[in-house]
Amino acid sequence: MSRLRVGVLCSGKGRGSNLQALIDARDRGELGADIVVVVSLNAEAGALERARKQGIEAKYVDPNQFTTPEELDRALAEIMHERQVGLICLAGYMRIVTAALIRQFPNRVMNIHPALLPAFGGKGMYGHHVHEAVIDSGAKYSGVTVHFVDEVYDHGPIVLQKVVSVLDDDDADALAQRVLAEEHKLYARAVNLFAERRLEVEGRRVRLLPPS
Numbered sequence: 001m002s003r004l005r006v007g008v009l010c011s012g013k014g015r016g017s018n019l020q021a022l023i024d025a026r027d028r029g030e031l032g033a034d035i036v037v038v039v040s041l042n043a044e045a046g047a048l049e050r051a052r053k054q055g056i057e058a059k060y061v062d063p064n065q066f067t068t069p070e071e072l073d074r075a076l077a078e079i080m081h082e083r084q085v086g087l088i089c090l091a092g093y094m095r096i097v098t099a100a101l102i103r104q105f106p107n108r109v110m111n112i113h114p115a116l117l118p119a120f121g122g123k124g125m126y127g128h129h130v131h132e133a134v135i136d137s138g139a140k141y142s143g144v145t146v147h148f149v150d151e152v153y154d155h156g157p158i159v160l161q162k163v164v165s166v167l168d169d170d171d172a173d174a175l176a177q178r179v180l181a182e183e184h185k186l187y188a189r190a191v192n193l194f195a196e197r198r199l200e201v202e203g204r205r206v207r208l209l210p211p212s
């Protein structure tokens with residue numbers, strides 16, 4: 001069986017630390033997939049720089065050249081198809097993904113979110129906003145969610161979650177840091193499960209199949 005080809009997609013300036021974590025896992029021989037392209041809608045994204053350093057194709061797509069989100073998504077799908085990508089990983093992609101992309105990659109687009117969905121998700125819930133909302137809510141636990149992407153923000157079938165405790169003296173920064181450390185482990189695990197065809201989606205639930 002040929003190795004899974006992954007395309008990473010980001011939209012903001014972003015650090016690109018989740019991309020880096022996937023690259024590091026690959027370098028340690030712990031990723032059963034190849035990252036073949038990184039596409040960013042921001043020319044200054046940290047992820048593009050990180051990809052270039054690794055000899056991974058880094059592609060800037062200017063979203064302003066498209067008149068509708070669907071048109072942009074069709075172009076993104078074409079880029080991914082051309083490179084025979086089997087899984088698209090969003091990493092700091094803050095836009096809604098439309099049916100124009102999802103229908104071409106059903107249950108083949110993953111996202112990582114820095115909280116335990118379905119709480120603390122949705123439009124505007126990104127970066128520090130998420131961690132501030134968690135702390136303000138008084139919740140004792142936050143965490144990380146990897147999920148398949150559908151046409152609603154932070155809504156698709158949940159693949160994996162990891163709980164992170166909220167400590168009494170946490171501020172958003174401190175919590176963000178501990179959550180991010182877990183993100184970096186969880187995304188690679190989810191990609192590996194996908195690569196091993198161990199994720200079975202049934203409605204909103206994802207069943208984890210045993211190793212074959």
Ligand code: GRF
Binds near residue numbers: 092183
């Ligand atoms: C991460 O916190 C991720 O959960 C969210 O966007 C952030 C991207 O960070 N979807 P990075 O660019 O990968 O460092």
